[in-house]
Structure formats: C-alpha cells, structure tokens
Amino acid sequence: MFQEIPKSVDIEYDPMPAKDTDSVLCFDGRSVLVRIDENKAVLPKYSELDKKAETVFMFKADGKRFFLCLEKTSAQGFDFEPLNTIRYVEADTEQYAIVTGYHYDCFHKENKFCGKCGAKLEHAAEKRCMVCSGCGGEVYPKIAPAVILGIIDEENDSILLTQYADREYKKFALVAGFIEMGESAEMTAKREAMEETGLEITDIEYFDTQPWGFAQNFLVGYFAKVKGSREIKMDTQELAKALWVKREDVPAQLGGISLTSEMMWAFKSSQR
Ligand SMILES: [Zn+2]
Incomplete structure (x- = not known):
C-alpha cells in the first residue's frame, strides 16, 4: 500500500520555512503541479517556483522535506496533472506525498474562517492546525x-x-x-x-x-x-x-x- 512505500515518514510539525531544495506541492482543484518522467511523478523544488510563494510545512519522508504551496503558482517544465493520473504513476515517495498533500490542501481551502465566530483562521506557528484570530479556537485537519x-x-x-x-x-x-x-x-x-x-x-x-x-x-x-x-x-x-x-x-x-x-x-x- 502506498503509505508503506517511503522508508521513513516523520509527520512531526517543523516550523522552519521552505528552503530552495525542499519539494513543493501546488494544487489547483484536483490537479497537482508535477512533471511525469518515465511514469514517475517529479515535484518542483522551492527554487523552481516562478515566485516565492507562501508555503507551509507538511512532513519529512525519506529525509526530504515536503511543503504545501498556499498560492497558485507555476514552474517551468511542470504542468498541472489530475490526481487520477497520479494514481497510476510508479508508486514512490512523491506519489505518497501528493496524495497526503492533497488532504492537507483540502484542509487549508476548507478552513478560511472560524465556524464559531466567523473571524479569519491562521495557521498556528508550532503545530499543524488553524487558529481563530477572534476566539482562539483551533481547527485540525478533518479525517x-x-x-x-x-x-x-x-x-x-x-x-x-x-x-x-x-x-x-x-x-x-x-x-x-x-x-x-x-x-x-x-x-x-x-x-x-x-x-x-x-x-x-x-x-x-x-x-x-x-x-x-x-x-x-x-x-x-x-x-x-x-x-x-x-x-x-x-x-x-x-x-x-x-x-x-x-x-x-x-x-x-x-x-x-x-x-x-x-x-x-x-x-x-x-x-x-
Ligand atoms: Zn473564532
């Protein structure tokens, strides 16, 4: 199963910002910015994005750090491919990161405002959750x-x-x-x-x-x-x-x- 493909996954939240060599996941609906190379999904590095987009840490897998891009952006040599295509590429750490990244992207897109008081939600500094700027309520990814x-x-x-x-x-x-x-x-x-x-x-x-x-x-x-x-x-x-x-x-x-x-x-x- 695809979660068994990376040799190691470290999900613990790391507040360090993205570095040039980190892999970035940019989604547009159910499509992801990727290059398909010999049936393998290749993700852009942070340095390859066309702008210094805002990102948030996702996890480490096999020693690599993966970040979610919070703005729509592009990268030369990469295109938006449907998730249904990603399902059939070679099973590797990138594929695992894309499927899990999509889950995290949905969390961000579905949680802009607090359900209790209506104020804006912002990503917490030290953990994987959104915090309400009004009432301080916390919202965690829906599973x-x-x-x-x-x-x-x-x-x-x-x-x-x-x-x-x-x-x-x-x-x-x-x-x-x-x-x-x-x-x-x-x-x-x-x-x-x-x-x-x-x-x-x-x-x-x-x-x-x-x-x-x-x-x-x-x-x-x-x-x-x-x-x-x-x-x-x-x-x-x-x-x-x-x-x-x-x-x-x-x-x-x-x-x-x-x-x-x-x-x-x-x-x-x-x-x-
Ligand atoms: Zn609130």
Whole structure:
C-alpha cells in the first residue's frame, strides 16, 4: 500500500520555512503541479517556483522535506496533472506525498474562517492546525474514517466485489462506507453489508488500515463471512454492480497502492 512505500515518514510539525531544495506541492482543484518522467511523478523544488510563494510545512519522508504551496503558482517544465493520473504513476515517495498533500490542501481551502465566530483562521506557528484570530479556537485537519469490507462466501470460495455507480473509479471495489456517529467500525461493516448488498455477515476480522488523502479518509479493512442467504440485493443508488467472484477470478495483483487492492490480493493469494 502506498503509505508503506517511503522508508521513513516523520509527520512531526517543523516550523522552519521552505528552503530552495525542499519539494513543493501546488494544487489547483484536483490537479497537482508535477512533471511525469518515465511514469514517475517529479515535484518542483522551492527554487523552481516562478515566485516565492507562501508555503507551509507538511512532513519529512525519506529525509526530504515536503511543503504545501498556499498560492497558485507555476514552474517551468511542470504542468498541472489530475490526481487520477497520479494514481497510476510508479508508486514512490512523491506519489505518497501528493496524495497526503492533497488532504492537507483540502484542509487549508476548507478552513478560511472560524465556524464559531466567523473571524479569519491562521495557521498556528508550532503545530499543524488553524487558529481563530477572534476566539482562539483551533481547527485540525478533518479525517473521515471509513470501513472497507471483504465479504467471503466460504462454501463457494468467493468474495463479493462491487463497482460504484457514480464515481470516476470504474475498477472493482469492495463494500465500503463511512463510520457514522455512535458506531464502532464493526457496526459500520454490518450496516454497510446490509445496505449495499442485503447480506448479513458474521466473524468480522480486522485486516489493516490506510490513510487515503484522495478523499480525506482513514480506511479500516475487515474481512467477514456471509451469514445465511448469499442472494445479493444491490443498492442501485450507490452501486452499478455487486457480484460473487471466485477466488481464482479476482482481478488483483501483488503491490497495489490501495487497501482495497491489497485485500483483493490477500483473498486471491489464499492469505484469507
Ligand atoms: Zn473564532
């Protein structure tokens, strides 16, 4: 998974300003300023930006410092590429930085003013949060937890795969949904299985987690067994397809960047 690609990530906030050799992430909506070199994403260095733009520290990964650019700018030899393109470049530290940087960029763009008193928010000097210039309230990056669920039919050696109805992402996925207020992740798993496919599940077993900056998510993966009828009653609002797929037919390979692909591979390769 893509968060395992950097050998080291140091998320601790460093208030030192950007230096010329630091990598910079500039976003324009869901596009990032980047150069694609032999299927690798290359980020501009601070010195390569066309202006000395305002930046804020993101994190260190593999000894490199990454900064978020707070103003739209350009750099010679770099273009704005959609995040959907970045999803399919070679998995490396830059790709991880872009996906996580997008999460941080959303935080900045969505938090300009205080929700309590309406005064302007400013970035805190010593930590990763916004502080209200009026009431002193603090706002931290939003991270929305969601569950990914691999439902297994042991009798028929199959797993339930889905395809979203209304998203750009058209490959096979697993049942998934946001954790609602008052729910444990296991409660979400049961509710989503019922809502999306009409299936009851049992033996819910934790698999792994993943930060997923594309949608400001934190994903928790579980496997579970279908209980009772395996007849699918698909939620047609959310899904275009929901079907049982035999172990050998699961379209997965080793080394996917997402928790979903990792889970599909775990089933296909009989780790589950
Ligand atoms: Zn305020």
